[in-house]
Amino acid sequence: MPAKPYHHGNLRQALIDAAIGLIQESGPEGFTLREVARRAHVSHTAPYRHFRDKNDLLAAVAEQGFTDLSRAMAEAARGAKALDRLQRLGVAYVTSAVEHPAHFRVMFGMQLDPKAHPAAWVAGQEAFQALVSAVTTCQEANVLPKGHTLTLARVAWSLVHGIAQLAIGRLLPLRTRRELTGFVNLASRSLAGGLSDKP
Amino acid sequence: MPAKPYHHGNLRQALIDAAIGLIQESGPEGFTLREVARRAHVSHTAPYRHFRDKNDLLAAVAEQGFTDLSRAMAEAARGAKALDRLQRLGVAYVTSAVEHPAHFRVMFGMQLDPKAHPAAWVAGQEAFQALVSAVTTCQEANVLPKGHTLTLARVAWSLVHGIAQLAIGRLLPLRTRRELTGFVNLASRSLAGGLSDKP
DNA sequence: ACCTGAACACCGTTCAAGT
């Protein structure tokens, strides 16, 4: 006796939730459309009513991941200004990645095409905008040189993204949250110092 | 009539080469053990004589990727010292990633376990050592503060790795090699400046 | 040692059909 199937169009979200749970347990490569359908108590072809194909569901998972990331960053940086704000965003970025490694791999591992998956793409851009606005704050506070805001934000993003990826792959010895915070802060302070040197 | 099958134990390398070619064409998720066997003109169970399973072959692919990366970095940095050396390593790292995106994804996307795949792990560590030795060179030239060599190298690695990953995902607007080199140099100069600020 | 073919339990996707 299966539990009652989903109705009223909430199947779409149920499938996304099931997918996120499955990915968390089995990793991105253990993710299977048929198993997702099983978890939603629905036939294995039902997902095709809501997603073009497997990749389309993965894009929806990525979109939710970007939304969650934006929320986590906004929360961490609330009220903070200038460099403090930038650092908190960085710590939140890496913390989110380490806490949801499989989800993060989906977000950045699926070669997101803006044409094919515009919603996921936009959600990703919105997460990046948090960094852009923090850089702007730093520039207004004269702790970063004016101009080239986008370029500065991209450098900061690269640093923080690299830390996140290497941490997920266990290639950095960051075992505790203290170590993680310390490393991110050291790295971002260094970068900020160098950027303010040569305007 | 298939071409003559491989003999004399060169099948292992033939499978690795076929795998790299297949990954280049179809991406990491299009990679299939059976298709690799087909390309090597061998039955689909023959690979199991040389690799425990699909992941074991992927680890061998990753190992070769790390070896290639080390060679490319060594070549790019030949004769250069201090900051110039560090920058050239970074440019070579990102260039390699952008030129072999699928291979790079395998190297860093497969959650390499040092116990299960020691050879691939060692090859990865050797690539990282190039950064460590360049940081040491910088310290001896007094362009970076002494001590904490490993930590400084890890920060540099994170930056360069983040640029590589974002560039592969087309999330940075680096269309030409000039733009790529310029961005890596800007980023690494900034980081170096900041690191030398606060010893 | 090295390779094969059959077999098993899975996939993603399509399609005609049901409510």
Added chain:
DNA sequence: ACCTGAACACCGTTCAAGT
């Protein structure tokens, strides 16, 4: 509209068997 079951062409892996 939304969901289903059968069908197709694939997988990864195991196993008995052949040279």
